[in-house]
Amino acid sequence: MDVITIFISAIFVNNILLAQFLGNCPYLGCSREKSVAIGMGGAVVFVTIMATLFTWLMQHFVLDTFDLGYLQTIVFIVVIAGLVQFVEMFLKKMMPSLYSALGIYLPLITTNCAVMGVAILVERKGYTLITSLLYACGYSLGFLLALLLMAGVRERLDTCRIPKMMAGTPIALVMAGLMSLAFMAFKGMAQ
Amino acid sequence: MAVVKEFTKGLWKEMPPFRLVLGLCPTLAVTTSAENGLGMGAAVIFVLTLSNMLVSMMRHIIPKTVRIACFIVIAASLVVSLELLMQAYAYGLYEQLGIFVPLIVVNCIILGRAEAFAAKHGVADSIADGLGIGIGFTMALTFLGSLRELLGNGTLFGVQVFGDAFQPFTIMVKAPGAFICLGLILAGMNCINRWQSSRSEGEPVSVGCQACGACGGCAGCKPAQLKPMESKAKEG
Secondary structure (H helix, E strand, C coil), X not given: CCHHHHHXXXXXXXXXXXXXXXXXXXXXXXXXXXXXXXXXXXXXXXXXXXXXXXXXXXXXXXXXXXXXXXXXXXXXXXXXXXXXXXXXHHXXXXXXXXXXXXXXXHHHHHHCXXXXXXXXXXXXXXXXXXXXXXXXXXXXXXXHHHHHHHHHHHHHHCCCCCCHHHCCHHHHHHHHHHHHHHHHHHCCCCC | CHHHHHHHHCCCCCCCCCCCCCCHHHHHHHCCCHHHHHHHHHHHHHHHHHHHXXXXXCCCCCCHHHHHHHHHHHHHHHHHHHHHHHHHHCHHHHHHHHHHCHHHXXXXXXXXXXXXXXXXCCHHHHHHHHHHHHHHHHHHHHHHHHHHHHHHHCEECCEEXXXXXXXXXXXXXXXXXXXXXXXXHHHHHXXXXXXXXXXXXXXXXXXXXXXXXXXXXXXXXXHHHHCCCHHHHHHC
């Protein structure tokens, strides 16, 4: 499968937020302002790609070799948690500007199910390392795109009159539904 | 009596995800039918009750600085046992729920309850809390699943409810239906809250991230609370 098909499939057709429902907590929580959305999205892109690399290597060289497949869940979450901690320390030391930009979002990513979801997803589909990394890249860019679109819509919503009972999360969910409806139009472009 | 109170608060007052907006991913993804919602809920009851119990038992041993990591490892071990159990006894359901079974580990509810409740309370209270919240979550999931199945397929637990004349809204069992359905239910909950608080003149109960306060897991809350949006709203 060529690179463009993978990207279209991961970003638009199987968008991780709108079609697969992974990572909805930050989707609703971090989508109030565009700057926040970019910070969170950027952190997720970075960590997802790193996490997919490491979990793929763990799966193929440790779990499969020693026949420990049933430990997948626990190993993956430990790898992700450790990785996030490591990335945080590394950025703090080497790139303080990026660290302060991502700041509070980094530790929260551990429990973002998009990261772990992508790692398990590419594992279950049995992709090679390169394909897995391309998918991870595509899925996380799709996350960034959906988050950014939502933040744009919600910034406009702040200036609108909406019924009191719909304010906040309910209207955001309905907006997400409409956005998901729009993304459904991409179906058929790729698997 | 305290134990009973901890148990019952999960059933309505703090029912996730309708009252505390936590654990949205499985809520949206698996509720294509009432049966799936019930199954997912049962899986969460299992993990949540046991993780609350273990966290509460070990709360004096776990050092404060690494507590989140410890909670995650406890939850992960329970999820692994759940996966093995489901593969043995409920393989159909395991296939249906797919990727969302291992993802129970990163469910905000599990970590949120461990951090906010079990780490500070005794074993009996924590078990009651876990059971209550778990059952509340199951009820919410089953309700959402029934609604979507009813509108999207015209069936309930696989049984045909409406006659042949009913034209199902296929959209309800697809992705957009999940978001819209949950959004409307939350709006309905807001409505009920306001009605209740206006009747009792008590403090209004807020639904959403502000209400949870303690979600160590849920990535959403903290950034959102940092910068209130009022000033921007006025400018526009």
